[in-house]
Amino acid sequence: MMKSVKIKRIAVTAVLIFTAYLLQCTVFPFLEIAGIKPNLMIIVTASVGFMRGTREGMFAGFASGLLIDIQFGDMIGFYAVIYLLIGYINGIFHQTYYDEDIKFPLFLIAVSEFLYGIVIYFLMFLLRSDFDFLYYLNRIIVPEMIYTIVITLGLYPLILLINQKLEAEEKRSASKFV
Numbered sequence: 001m002m003k004s005v006k007i008k009r010i011a012v013t014a015v016l017i018f019t020a021y022l023l024q025c026t027v028f029p030f031l032e033i034a035g036i037k038p039n040l041m042i043i044v045t046a047s048v049g050f051m052r053g054t055r056e057g058m059f060a061g062f063a064s065g066l067l068i069d070i071q072f073g074d075m076i077g078f079y080a081v082i083y084l085l086i087g088y089i090n091g092i093f094h095q096t097y098y099d100e101d102i103k104f105p106l107f108l109i110a111v112s113e114f115l116y117g118i119v120i121y122f123l124m125f126l127l128r129s130d131f132d133f134l135y136y137l138n139r140i141i142v143p144e145m146i147y148t149i150v151i152t153l154g155l156y157p158l159i160l161l162i163n164q165k166l167e168a169e170e171k172r173s174a175s176k177f178v
Contacts, residue, residue: 005169008169016044018067021064028040033147036143038152039116039148045057045086046087046108047156047160048090049061049089049091050097051097051159051160054094056087057088057090057094060083060087062087064087065079065081068080068083086115099164102156102157105156106149109149109152110145110148113149121133121137121141
């Protein structure tokens with residue numbers, strides 16, 4: 001019985017990741033504002049991380065990054081590693097996470113998006129001798145972070161509801177064995 005609950009958790013997480021990926025690749029390019037679109041994959045990766053812990057955060061991050069690598073990357077594994085680290089770092093905060101508090105998840109997602117932008121800048125642009133960091137910060141990192149936070153306000157409650165339903169089912173399943 002517990003094994004089927006774990007399989008259901010993995011399946012629901014995979015569907016959540018794939019849905020976010022499809023939305024990011026198909027719908028959100030049409031919602032670009034000044035060339036900026038929100039990063040749904042960071043929202044999902046960070047949410048899974050702090051709701052479920054480091055292991056599931058790393059799984060969600062790796063899967064999210066791998067999908068992005070396959071679609072957009074020059075090399076397989078680049079984004080997978082970055083998102084894996086985002087999932088792990090957010091998973092560290094699992095112990096301080098409370099369902100009722102939306103401020104802390106918003107803060108973690110904002111920091112994740114900001115650090116993602118910094119890492120991408122350093123690995124993709126600075127190594128190519130593109131030293132205009134303030135331009136990149138003001139035109140890409142900060143606007144994308146703000147847009148991601150706005151989308152998080154609508155998407156996070158849905159992810160939270162899915163997680164609460166899965167946790168309730170896990171508790172019911174666990175109570176049958178006690």
